[in-house]
Amino acid sequence: MSVETRPLPPSTEPPADPDLAARPLPTSGPARDRRRLGPGAVLRWLLLLVATIAFTYPLIWLVSASLKPKSQVFDNRLVPETFQWSNFVQVWDAGPVLRWLFNSGVVSLMAAVAVTFSSAFVAFGFAYFRFRLRGPLFGLVLATMMLPGAVTMIPVYLIWHQLGLIDTQVPLWANNLFGSAFYIFLMRQFFLGIPRELFEAARIDGCSHLGLFRRIALPLCRPALIIVFIFELQASWSDLLKPLIYLQTEEYFTMPRGLKQIVDGFALSGEYHWEIAMAATLVATLPMIVVFAFCQRYFLEGLATTARQG
Amino acid sequence: MADRVRPGRLQRREARAAYIFIAPWIIGFLVFTAGPMVASLWLSFTDYSLVEPGHPVGMANYQQLLDDPRVGKSLANTFTYAAMFVPLGTVVALGLAMLLHRVGRAAGFFRTVFYLPVMTPAVAAGAMFLLLLNGQRGLLNQVLGWFGVTGPNWTTDPAWLKPSLAIVSLWTVGGSIIIYLAALNNVPRQLYEAALLDGAGPIRRFWSITLPMISGALFFTIITHTIAAMQMFDQAYTMFYGPQQKATASDESLVYMVYLFQNAFEFFKMGFASAMAWVLFLIILVITVVQVRLGNRFVYYEGDSPR
Numbered sequence: 001m002s003v004e005t006r007p008l009p010p011s012t013e014p015p016a017d018p019d020l021a022a023r024p025l026p027t028s029g030p031a032r033d034r035r036r037l038g039p040g041a042v043l044r045w046l047l048l049l050v051a052t053i054a055f056t057y058p059l060i061w062l063v064s065a066s067l068k069p070k071s072q073v074f075d076n077r078l079v080p081e082t083f084q085w086s087n088f089v090q091v092w093d094a095g096p097v098l099r100w101l102f103n104s105g106v107v108s109l110m111a112a113v114a115v116t117f118s119s120a121f122v123a124f125g126f127a128y129f130r131f132r133l134r135g136p137l138f139g140l141v142l143a144t145m146m147l148p149g150a151v152t153m154i155p156v157y158l159i160w161h162q163l164g165l166i167d168t169q170v171p172l173w174a175n176n177l178f179g180s181a182f183y184i185f186l187m188r189q190f191f192l193g194i195p196r197e198l199f200e201a202a203r204i205d206g207c208s209h210l211g212l213f214r215r216i217a218l219p220l221c222r223p224a225l226i227i228v229f230i231f232e233l234q235a236s237w238s239d240l241l242k243p244l245i246y247l248q249t250e251e252y253f254t255m256p257r258g259l260k261q262i263v264d265g266f267a268l269s270g271e272y273h274w275e276i277a278m279a280a281t282l283v284a285t286l287p288m289i290v291v292f293a294f295c296q297r298y299f300l301e302g303l304a305t306t307a308r309q310g
Numbered sequence: 311m312a313d314r315v316r317p318g319r320l321q322r323r324e325a326r327a328a329y330i331f332i333a334p335w336i337i338g339f340l341v342f343t344a345g346p347m348v349a350s351l352w353l354s355f356t357d358y359s360l361v362e363p364g365h366p367v368g369m370a371n372y373q374q375l376l377d378d379p380r381v382g383k384s385l386a387n388t389f390t391y392a393a394m395f396v397p398l399g400t401v402v403a404l405g406l407a408m409l410l411h412r413v414g415r416a417a418g419f420f421r422t423v424f425y426l427p428v429m430t431p432a433v434a435a436g437a438m439f440l441l442l443l444n445g446q447r448g449l450l451n452q453v454l455g456w457f458g459v460t461g462p463n464w465t466t467d468p469a470w471l472k473p474s475l476a477i478v479s480l481w482t483v484g485g486s487i488i489i490y491l492a493a494l495n496n497v498p499r500q501l502y503e504a505a506l507l508d509g510a511g512p513i514r515r516f517w518s519i520t521l522p523m524i525s526g527a528l529f530f531t532i533i534t535h536t537i538a539a540m541q542m543f544d545q546a547y548t549m550f551y552g553p554q555q556k557a558t559a560s561d562e563s564l565v566y567m568v569y570l571f572q573n574a575f576e577f578f579k580m581g582f583a584s585a586m587a588w589v590l591f592l593i594i595l596v597i598t599v600v601q602v603r604l605g606n607r608f609v610y611y612e613g614d615s616p617r
Binding site: 041044045047048051052054055056057058059061062065073074076118121122124125126128129130131132134137140141144146147148149150151152153154155156157158159161175177178179184209213234237238239240241244245255256257259260263264267274277278281284285288289291292296299300303304306 | 324325327328329330331332334335336337338339341342343345346347349350353360406409410412413420421422423424425426427429430431432433434437438439440441442444447448449452481484485488489491492530537540541543544547548552567570571574575580583584586587588590591594595598
């Protein structure tokens with residue numbers, strides 16, 4: 001995947017350049033790194049430490065804040081003075097949180113499954129076959145990535161309105177059944193990486209086109225499928241705009257929409273229960289952290305692939 | 311790769327199969343993209359409002375875009391936010407990626423750390439940062455206080471609403487870090503060796519090797535970030551809008567998509583909102599075309615790249 005980085009032979013490093021000399025080379029052992037810890041390296045680790053705190057502390061703070069009593073939410077202590085576990089009980093009173101979590105799970109799973117298979121299907125069409133309109137049509141696929149969602153937002157709403165599906169969760173995932181430009185692009189890149197001889201051989205053995213897709217392309221591109229799946233899972237889980245547009249009944253809300261409702265509710269009543277709001281925030285975030293914990297390498301790999309093809 | 315399609319029956323069969331595979335996308339494109347685009351353009355010349363059928367009103371909606379000061383204001387806010395976040399986000403992400411590039415095996419750990427915030431739903435990030443950025447008791451101002459700096463009222467002072475949006479976005483810049491790190495890993499070491507032999511210093515090496523070699527990734531992220539910034543909605547809406555804030559919300563935090571959303575789904579001025587959407591589309595198109603033009607001048611694509 002990534003080009004192997006070779007360490008510089010030490011002899012080429014001029015001692016006048018402490019910055020480069022201090023570079024811990026990827027293949028060098030820890031002992032070697034320690035010997036080279038110059039001022040540049042110290043500064044580098046210091047900056048990384050500060051950045052690490054800046055990026056992780058808000059999340060740690062969130063866990064802590066969600067466990068504090070109302071009066072201590074703003075004390076910014078790392079460890080709460082008093083642990084108020086009941087916040088997580090009271091969250092359920094602030095709204096049907098369990099229901100929202102369930103809704104979000106269903107919607108994002110539907111969205112992710114739909115987009116993964118439809119995009120792979122379409123991408124295979126663009127990757128394997130040679131046909132006259134392939135170039136222009138694929139150009140059109142790429143062009144739609146540029147189109148802001150705002151342009152189609154209102155007419156698409158009117159379509160679902162006509163179909164009587166407003167205030168249902170169908171509009172949150174159903175258009176994923178038709179593939180999504182970026183994922184089609186991504187999957188096509190992966191399919192193009194499969195040696196064509198594999199398909200030819202299967203064709204000679206009497207495999208149908210659908211068979212090529214199902215038995216060769218899909219199994220060989222499993223990592224790519226997982227990448228598309230988890231990216232869409234995360235995007236769909238986090239989305240606020242569509243649930244705002246399409247859902248009115250509290251029962252049908254997704255977790256982000258519900259969270260917004262909780263925050264707004266406290267603001268409306270004038271009595272802020274930020275500790276409850278933070279507990280709800282944690283509840284909305286945690287499933288994605290868990291997904292990340294298990295699928296981390298696919299997220300990172302997916303991004304690196306995107307970069308290479310960008 | 312370059313096998314010619316055999317002419318005749320087989321070719322037709324192949325083409326038919328091909329269209330079966332891409333049929334879902336074609337249907338989706340017609341129903342959810344092309345059709346709605348035409349409809350939206352038509353709506354933008356009507357006073358359609360969901361409850362009442364639309365009447366053609368000519369250019370009235372576009373005239374109103376010019377007359378409504380909040381349109382201009384929201385557009386200016388969006389540009390200001392984008393002008394803060396895109397360059398800052400690029401520099402911060404590149405800086406962190408370059409640091410990670412140098413730490414060897416530990417980079418894996420830091421990649422995880424920097425990407426974790428990206429997993430946070432925008433609403434959750436918005437709610438969290440409302441507290442973290444609180445003027446009196448927020449964590450950020452407390453930290454600033456240690457250095458003798460009195461932080462502003464990030465979430466209430468009209469002058470600081472857009473910077474606070476940029477801060478929240480900056481927190482979720484991890485994707486770019488990963489992308490830059492991958493690009494940096496792909497820069498051939500020999501280039502640095504050669505530059506060293508020629509006596510190039512670290513700054514020279516950065517400008518003459520690193521930057522050109524990763525310009526493709528930079529270009530890609532700058533374009534996608536700009537497009538996303540122009541459509542910023544979730545965080546702004548979470549932090550500064552809602553049923554309770556209608557009266558008190560400062561127009562300084564009104565980004566274009568929030569105003570568009572309000573017009574379409576709170577005031578039901580769907581014709582007007584459609585006109586707003588088309589203007590946004592044209593603006594994004596112009597920005598992207600300019601960026602691509604500039605990019606073609608500066609981006610270096612390796613001719614015989616092994617990718």
